[in-house]
Amino acid sequence: MSVESRQQPRPRAGRTTAGRRRLRHALTVAAIDLFLARGYDTTTVDEIAAAAGVGRRTFFRYFRSKEDAIFPDHEEVLAEVERSLATAVPAQDPVAVACTAVRLVLEHYLADPDVSVKRFDLTRTVPSLRDREVAMVDRYQRVFARYLRGRFEEVGDPMPDLRASVAAAAVAAAHNHVLRRWLRSGGKEDVQANATAAFRLVTGAFSAPVDPRGEGRTVVAVMEASAPMAEVMRQISAALREN
Template structure:
């Protein structure tokens, strides 16, 4: 039994193998060029076999991608575990921020990836496809929470597009500046500037008419039952 087989038996081990393949792909694409690097080259550099490579990726164009499946799952978990009373803008920002970790866990690989995506059409197309998946997930989650509100579906779609665009802009800015760990807080702060631009204000404003009716009913109950008042 090979060491790579043993590593691949646990979630942590599979994540380690994947990271090794991504790092090898980033290095080889940079040193040799995308067209002159094969799947066998990447697998050998990562210390695994060809079959192991294809357990993680469909082809070499996928080998440089962050684990977007994990990123999408993180977003879904944030929405699923959110408190019902959490303001929607806060929830949306919090969910989007979880994806930064996919890029910042290995800044050097992220920096190489950024440079390569800008010059290799196949990698650029792969990255664009991942953006679509994030936008679709945010649209779906937000539409559920905006159901029944005026222009709820439209606001969900616009918010999703704005979140993904702001996330990408902040991330690219950080990468272009050298992907330094010390600059990460500024990167996140830059992303959060999108908050007042999101069309979600109506989703967090209280229904004043409903609140007034409830207070009036409570007052009437207390008037009929003065013993229920507390000091």
């Protein structure tokens, strides 16, 4: 995907980091507001730049295109996610590590409810922006899949690639579910409880072989036959970990 090789343009020196961040945010807000008010196709870069009080050339120091302007921090968040995966300690459950990392993406949306909610409205009506968002989610998902595959291989999972693909899709779906619910509430709903439940569902479903050194030790689980599978998973997963 061409998105892979894209580099963010670098604003030239002169403004402070905080100043650059403020201006970039102002351009994003201007772009989103104009797109919503006048339509995505008809809004020009010049109009966006003018609304943020700068010129066209300044706009292009921050973004390659008007499409870019509404996903301003994607590369940074992706880098943060990759750092989070790279620095996770091996004792942590790999699926839990992926859930912790995807939470960084969620936090990024939560940090700016106004922009997030308006962008959500835009991506629902402008196909090219929706496609761009789908491509972004796909990139996160592939980063998680790569990480999980490596971890599953380490513990001798017989089908590390399959398990990693499916678990990464589940991580992304849980994140998207929580995020969309919050966005539909206009950014008002308390998201943390939902996020915790969602990621617990995923870790419960896809926890890897827990402790390769546990071989020979035995766990006995006693449960009601009517227990929901997720609850059973949670209990067993916890039991295996404590063992």
